[in-house]
Amino acid sequence: MVASLDNVRGLTLAMSSSAFIGSSFVIKKIGLKKAGDSGSRARAGSGGHSYLYEPLWWLGMVTSKYGLRSCFSGN
Numbered sequence: 001m002v003a004s005l006d007n008v009r010g011l012t013l014a015m016s017s018s019a020f021i022g023s024s025f026v027i028k029k030i031g032l033k034k035a036g037d038s039g040s041r042a043r044a045g046s047g048g049h050s051y052l053y054e055p056l057w058w059l060g061m062v063t064s065k066y067g068l069r070s071c072f073s074g075n
Contacts, residue, residue, distance in 0.1 A: 020063055028060030 035051040051057045 031057030
């Protein structure tokens, strides 16, 4: 069975978007844990916004955005 170019592109797109989305979840979770460990500001669950000051959380958000963008691209 010979894989067509469209099948290869589809598989590559699915795997790359899955990797971006999965890694963004892990990065955001690490950022949230670091923000919670700081202890000086209120946690996000109690109305605090200390996670917004955490660079790893922002990296996870950006990674998630580009992972979802590649997932829904029409090319």
